[in-house]
Amino acid sequence: MAQTRKRNRGAGASKKRSKKLVNSGRGKEAVRVVALGKKPKTSAKTNPRSIEKRVSLEFFKWYSAGAKKAKKVGQPVRFTVEVLPDGSAKAIGTPVTIAPPNVSSLETSLKSARERGTIKIAEILKGEDMLTAGAFGSLIGASHETVNVRRGRGEILGLQGATRGVRYPSWQVTESGMPLPGLSELFEILGKQPWSVYRFLKTEHAELGGRTALEAMKAGQQKAVLGVAKNQMIGVVS
Known part of the structure; x- marks a missing residue:
């Protein structure tokens, strides 16, 4: 009987040794039992x-x-x-x-704008009022060589596109058969850019009573037109 009790006590001691007493230092109430050799279970979702x-x-x-x-x-x-x-x-x-990395939206927009501009220029130069140097020279009583020289000096407006030669708008000739007065000054103000001069002349301006610069110049308002051009360039620079 004594041997049986001894074996039972040994088994109990073995079980006790499989556990560890942890004391938090706050008295007996703080003692807790932690099982050794066991890992917390994790689900497939949290693993x-x-x-x-x-x-x-x-x-x-x-x-x-x-x-x-x-x-x-x-x-x-x-x-x-x-x-x-x-x-x-x-x-x-x-x-x-997605768009190719080397082609930005800005480049694409600029390319489209240039294409539209080229088409628009071609349409303008096909107009019946766009004359060759020889045909324009006959209007003002000058040879085509003289017309080219005066174009270089900014006294005559000549426009050029991608495929056609230089064309001269017939509407720049006054009723007296002379090139538009004040044109050379307008070239100086607008940076000697023929297409800039063209757009300015064909645009309606509130400062000119809603008339185009071309209409105002033909009406003898060269000074007013040049003033509008100067103000426009000041706005561009500022």
Whole structure:
């Protein structure tokens, strides 16, 4: 009987040794028992390795879809992955094409504007009022060589496009058969740019009573027209 009690006491001591007493230093009430050799359980949703695996699968699934679309359309594509608070991730939407990295929206806009400008210039130069140097010279009683010389001095407006030669607007000739007076001064103010002079002459200006600069100059208001041009250039520079 004594041997049996001894064995039981030994078994009890063994069980007690499998546990550890932890004293927080605040009395007997603070003593708690912690089992040794046991790890906290983690679910598949909170297991870091499981989350990492699911994120990798999600990413590569959409990467594969994006790679196929990029190859098909011949352009880069973009897809968005949303990371959730628990560390998991999911893709949002479908892969979308994006503009090539070397072509900015500004460059594209400028290219379109230049193309529209080229088309507009070609249309203007095709007009019946646009004459060759020889035809314009016959209006003012001068040779085409003289017309070219006077164009170089800014006394005559000559316009040039991408494909056609220089054309001279017939409307710059006054009723007396002379080139528009004050034209050389207008060239000086507007930077000696023929197309800038053209646009200014054909534009209606509130300072001129809503008339175009061309109409005002033909009406003898050269001084007023030049004043408007100066104010316009001051606004551009300031």
